[in-house]
Amino acid sequence: MIRLDDVALSLGGTDVLDGVSLSVAAGEFVALVGPNGAGKTTLLRTVNGLLSPDTGGVTLDGDRVTGLSSRAVSRRVATVPQDTHVGFSFTAEQVVEMGRTPHRSRLDWTEDTDAVGAAMERTETRRLRERSVDSLSGGERQRVLLARALAQEPDALLLDEPTASLDVNHQVQVLRLVANLADDGRAALAAIHDLDLAARFCDRLLLLSNGRIRARGPPAEVLADPKLADAFGTETAVSRDRVTGTPRVAAFPDRPDRAGQVHVLGGGAGGVAAVRTLWQAGYTVTVGPVPEGDVAASLATDLGLRVVTAPPFERPGTRERELAARLAGKADAVVMAGPGAAGVEFDADSVAATPRIRATLGGPGPRPARGDGGETAVVESERALLTAVQNCLSP
Amino acid sequence: MRILFRTVLWSTALFAALVGTVLASTMFGSVSLDAGTVVRAMLNTLAYPSDVGLDSGQVGVGEHTAGVPVPDVSYTQPLSFDVDRTDQIIVEKVRLPRIVLGAVVGFALGTAGAVMQGFFKNPMADPSIIGVSSGAAVGAVATIAFPVTMPFGLQTAAFVGAILAAFGVYFIATQGGRTPVATLLLAGLAVQTFLGAGVSYLLLNAGEGLEEAILWLMGRLRYSNWGDVGSTLPFVLLLFIVLLAYARDLNVMLLGEEDAHALGIDVERTKRLLLAASALVTAAAVAVAGIIGFVGLIIPHIMRLIVGPDHRILIPTSALAGATFLVLADTLARAGPGPAMPVGIVTAAVGAPFFLFLLRRREVHAL
Numbered sequence: 001m002i003r004l005d006d007v008a009l010s011l012g013g014t015d016v017l018d019g020v021s022l023s024v025a026a027g028e029f030v031a032l033v034g035p036n037g038a039g040k041t042t043l044l045r046t047v048n049g050l051l052s053p054d055t056g057g058v059t060l061d062g063d064r065v066t067g068l069s070s071r072a073v074s075r076r077v078a079t080v081p082q083d084t085h086v087g088f089s090f091t092a093e094q095v096v097e098m099g100r101t102p103h104r105s106r107l108d109w110t111e112d113t114d115a116v117g118a119a120m121e122r123t124e125t126r127r128l129r130e131r132s133v134d135s136l137s138g139g140e141r142q143r144v145l146l147a148r149a150l151a152q153e154p155d156a157l158l159l160d161e162p163t164a165s166l167d168v169n170h171q172v173q174v175l176r177l178v179a180n181l182a183d184d185g186r187a188a189l190a191a192i193h194d195l196d197l198a199a200r201f202c203d204r205l206l207l208l209s210n211g212r213i214r215a216r217g218p219p220a221e222v223l224a225d226p227k228l229a230d231a232f233g234t235e236t237a238v239s240r241d242r243v244t245g246t247p248r249v250a251a252f253p254d255r256p257d258r259a260g261q262v263h264v265l266g267g268g269a270g271g272v273a274a275v276r277t278l279w280q281a282g283y284t285v286t287v288g289p290v291p292e293g294d295v296a297a298s299l300a301t302d303l304g305l306r307v308v309t310a311p312p313f314e315r316p317g318t319r320e321r322e323l324a325a326r327l328a329g330k331a332d333a334v335v336m337a338g339p340g341a342a343g344v345e346f347d348a349d350s351v352a353a354t355p356r357i358r359a360t361l362g363g364p365g366p367r368p369a370r371g372d373g374g375e376t377a378v379v380e381s382e383r384a385l386l387t388a389v390q391n392c393l394s395p
Numbered sequence: 396m397r398i399l400f401r402t403v404l405w406s407t408a409l410f411a412a413l414v415g416t417v418l419a420s421t422m423f424g425s426v427s428l429d430a431g432t433v434v435r436a437m438l439n440t441l442a443y444p445s446d447v448g449l450d451s452g453q454v455g456v457g458e459h460t461a462g463v464p465v466p467d468v469s470y471t472q473p474l475s476f477d478v479d480r481t482d483q484i485i486v487e488k489v490r491l492p493r494i495v496l497g498a499v500v501g502f503a504l505g506t507a508g509a510v511m512q513g514f515f516k517n518p519m520a521d522p523s524i525i526g527v528s529s530g531a532a533v534g535a536v537a538t539i540a541f542p543v544t545m546p547f548g549l550q551t552a553a554f555v556g557a558i559l560a561a562f563g564v565y566f567i568a569t570q571g572g573r574t575p576v577a578t579l580l581l582a583g584l585a586v587q588t589f590l591g592a593g594v595s596y597l598l599l600n601a602g603e604g605l606e607e608a609i610l611w612l613m614g615r616l617r618y619s620n621w622g623d624v625g626s627t628l629p630f631v632l633l634l635f636i637v638l639l640a641y642a643r644d645l646n647v648m649l650l651g652e653e654d655a656h657a658l659g660i661d662v663e664r665t666k667r668l669l670l671a672a673s674a675l676v677t678a679a680a681v682a683v684a685g686i687i688g689f690v691g692l693i694i695p696h697i698m699r700l701i702v703g704p705d706h707r708i709l710i711p712t713s714a715l716a717g718a719t720f721l722v723l724a725d726t727l728a729r730a731g732p733g734p735a736m737p738v739g740i741v742t743a744a745v746g747a748p749f750f751l752f753l754l755r756r757r758e759v760h761a762l
Contacts, residue, residue: 050656074659081654090649090704098647102659106640109399109707152658 001026001156001187002047002077007056008211009046016042017053018211024189026155029182031198032191033222034208035232040191043208044158047189049073060156074102078149080142080159089132092144096120099151112151119150123177139170146177157181159190163197175201196241196248199223207231220247239302258282260393263331263354264296265324266338271296273361274337277382278389279303286327289316296338325351333392335359335385336375355392359385402708409715416719417498420726421490428482435476436486442470468625496619496627496683497725497738498718501690503631503680505717507673508691509698509710510638513645514669515576518699522677522691525583525670529590530560531681535611536597539604549611550623550682557678560586565670574666576652614687614739616725623683634676635714641669642706649704687739689746690717690724696750 002024009017016039024030032040045051046058049065058065060076078099096119100112120126123143133141142162149157159178163171171194179201182188192198198205199219207215207222209231215222220238222228224247229236234253241248262283264274267290275296278285287300288308300307308324310316316324328334328351337359355376377388421433428436450467478486507522515524523529534556538549568574568582594612601608610617644665648655652662677691695713702708724741731741 048657050653069659070656070661071659074657077657079654079657081651081657090646094646094705095650098650098658101643101647104643106643109402109643111397148658 001061002189003059003062004043004046005057005059007043007046007053007058009042009051009053011042011051015211017046019056020208020211020213021056022206022213022216024156024187026187027182027185028204029179029188029190029202030204030206031202031219032189032206032208033193033195033198033228034214038208038231039211040208041160044079044160044189044191047156047158048077048079071102074152074154076154077156077158078152078154080145080149080157080162082161082164089134092125092128092131092133092136092140092147093120095133095144096125096147096151099148102152115151115153119147122150122181123147137170138165139167139173142166142170142174143177146174150181154186156187156189159188159192161191161193164193171197195223195228196246199248200241200244200246223247223249237303239299252280255280256282260284260333260389261286261331262389263287263324263328263334265328265334265336267291267294267296268338269295269362270338270360272299273382274335274359274385275299275303275305277361277385278335279305281386281389283389286331288324288327289320328354333357333376333389335389337361357385357388357392361385398705398707401702402711405702405708406711406715409712409719413498413715413719413722416722417494420494420722421486423726424485424490424729426482426485428485432478432482433486436478436483437491438474439472439476439478439483440487440491441474442472444468445471492621492624493616493619493725494722496624497616497721499624499628499631500616500680500684500687501694501717501719501721502635502714503627503676503717504687504691504721505694505698505713505715506631506635506638506710507677507680508717509695509706509713510645510669510673511691512695512699513649513704513706513709514666514673515580516649517580518696519692520580521688522673523587523681523686523688525579525674526560526564526586526590527557527674527677528681528686529587529594530563531557531678532594532612532686533560533590533597535682535685536594536601536608539608539611540597540601550626553685554678554682557681558674560590561670561674561678565667573663574670576666579670610735610737611685612739613737614685614742615735615737616684616728617735617737619683627679627683630679631676634672634679635710637672638669638676639707639710641665641672642710645669645706646704685737685739687721687742689742689750690721693746693750694720697753700753 004020004022007017007020008015020043032043034040042051046053047065049068049070052066060073065073093116096116097111099119100115104112120129123146125140125143125147128136128140128144133144136144157178162174162178166174175197178188178190202219204217205219205222206213207225207228214227214231215225223238232251234251235255236249236251238247238249258281260283262278263286264271264278271287271290272295275285275287276299286306287296289310290297290307291312292309293312297307297309306327308320308327310320331354333355334351335357358375358378360380361382376392379385379388418430418433421437422428422430446469448467448469504522511520511522511524512518514520531553534552535549538552564579564582564586565574567586568579598605598608644660647658647660648665656662694717695709698709698713698716702712721738721742724745725738728736728738728741
């Protein structure tokens with residue numbers, strides 16, 4: 001439906017788009033993600049013909065956009081702006097009716113009640129009909145603008161940050177509506193800031209950065225792609241949201257790069273807290289042994305850490321214990337942070353020299369283990385943990 | 396159908412009000428006439444163009460003139476009710492031309508004001524915002540100060556000045572085929588200031604023409620004749636129809652140019668058309684009546700409060716209300732002290748306080 005071939009465009013001497021190729025098929029909801037200033041809005045503007053590319057072609061169903069009149073384009077593509085301030089107070093219905101403009105003669109003043117009604121029905125804005133657009137909340141206004149786009153009866157929808165000014169509830173409502181509209185056979189391309197929301201509702205993500213598509217594919221793939229972290233200039237951690245079942249990403253732009261390796265023993269809430277604290281502080285963290293499926297194990301996996309897992313409800317086997325002992329031996333400090341820490345013999349030669357910290361950071365703390373008593377420090381807060389680790393590194 | 400129905404209803408009502416106002420205004424004057432006489436005399440005045448010929452006019456500077464063809468239209472008056480001859484002359488030759496011209500000028504200013512406020516998305520915009528009035532002032536004052544012989548004299552000079560100023564502003568503000576509205580506004584202000592300097596200089600050197608020039612600058616309908624009506628009315632009506640045809644587009648333009656484009660409007664072309672048509676309408680009005688302020692600012696504003704922002708109803712109602720308002724204001728001007736009270740003083744004196752009243756009532760609070 002929408003297709004860009006090697007599109008380049010410079011504005012005021014700056015290359016905003018630099019060889020962008022993409023396609024969005026009917027029935028697909030594709031998100032355009034990328035840092036501020038990546039060229040997302042410019043890209044959308046080439047699709048609706050507001051800007052013409054310097055080189056390359058933008059086609060709609062095979063017809064070049066630059067060869068079509070704006071009226072012809074607006075029958076195929078509807079654009080939902082980020083937010084529209086309407087100077088004079090039109091009613092919601094009047095605004096939706098303006099969506100019929102591309103289909104109506106200038107002199108035909110009759111109302112297109114059917115198309116307008118259907119569009120308002122679909123977006124659940126019927127009850128706002130007589131309200132002035134200016135008096136609507138951000139979420140309501142965004143739905144009215146969507147209704148206006150639907151009244152155009154387009155094959156494709158372009159959305160520029162449709163959720164930027166909305167609260168969580170309305171963000172979800174609006175994107176779900178767009179996803180449903182795409183399911184009805186329209187192509188939808190949206191610039192979306194919120195990566196988690198994009199991943200949750202879109203079929204595919206396109207990562208745009210510095211005028212080029214850097215990564216494309218299913219949300220989980222693109223979010224995990226190191227190019228995403230690169231594009232946003234931040235460290236990222238991708239996990240799977242347990243409620244929505246979709247991937248989500250957290251950014252840590254300030255995570256320092258610290259020398260020092262710490263091994264965390266024990267899972268559960270305590271293990272998770274220790275891993276999170278140490279990783280965010282910039283240390284290289286290893287984990288284990290922890291039972292498969294333990295929260296600490298999945299956190300370590302999401303962060304891409306080395307983790308030793310053992311089958312649940314069993315005492316870790318020899319192999320796991322040896323692996324963990326080797327990691328602990330290499331570390332500058334070992335943190336016993338939760339249940340399961342008991343599974344390791346600390347009298348093993350390889351570990352004996354490593355300083356040990358016993359941490360109780362919420363959840364059940366570590367049970368006494370064989371070879372206990374040789375701790376360098378006992379801590380009960382995350383800050384104390386970091387200080388203790390710091391002391392181990394530079395005694 | 397709703398908008399069409401509302402438009403027709405409102406326009407009919409306002410047209411009736413206009414006719415009533417014209418009737419009342421014609422009855423009023425140094426010689427009071429009764430309604431029956433006025434109606435009969437007005438009906439007698441009704442005429443249709445029956446023959447178009449060519450006359451020759453003179454154009455040139457000072458002694459050096461040349462003959463140019465000028466259209467000469469003869470009219471036939473089909474009705475002849477029995478009216479006292481003096482009364483008929485008072486109505487037909489003295490009062491009606493001035494009143495009808497006032498209505499035409501008010502109609503034009505109301506139309507252009509509604510369009511310009513929508514165009515600039517700014518309720519403080521008025522028809523002269525792109526330099527039309529200043530340009531007309533330069534043309535008119537120059538003609539008064541340095542007499543030049545022309546078939547329509549002052550009017551032609553004012554009209555040409557107005558159009559030159561408007562297109563000058565447009566070209567200054569246009570770059571690479573785009574005319575940003577904000578640039579247009581600022582260019583309009585700058586050109587107005589510049590032309591204002593020109594007018595001041597001309598006034599200093601106007602000598603004996605000073606009083607006449609100042610009266611023109613304040614807007615006056617005093618020297619109106621049927622020729623002015625004949626040259627203005629068809630022109631204004633034609634442009635009104637063009638602007639009305641673009642009312643839908645103007646509505647969509649209010650959403651912003653990017654949205655308008657997304658809804659299939661050829662934005663730059665529409666802007667050019669709207670600007671040209673409203674500049675011409677304003678120029679036609681200013682050329683015959685001088686600078687009459689506040690009508691194009693206040694009337695569309697009030698009508699927007701009453702009928703809403705949809706230009707399909709706003710343009711015709713503003714036009715008709717503008718016509719009624721100017722006829723009323725000119726009636727007051729006629730009643731005012733001295734024979735030469737310019738109507739522009741009345742519109743400003745009545746209009747500004749009313750605007751402030753609306754402001755205090757918070758009816759006018761947002762753009």
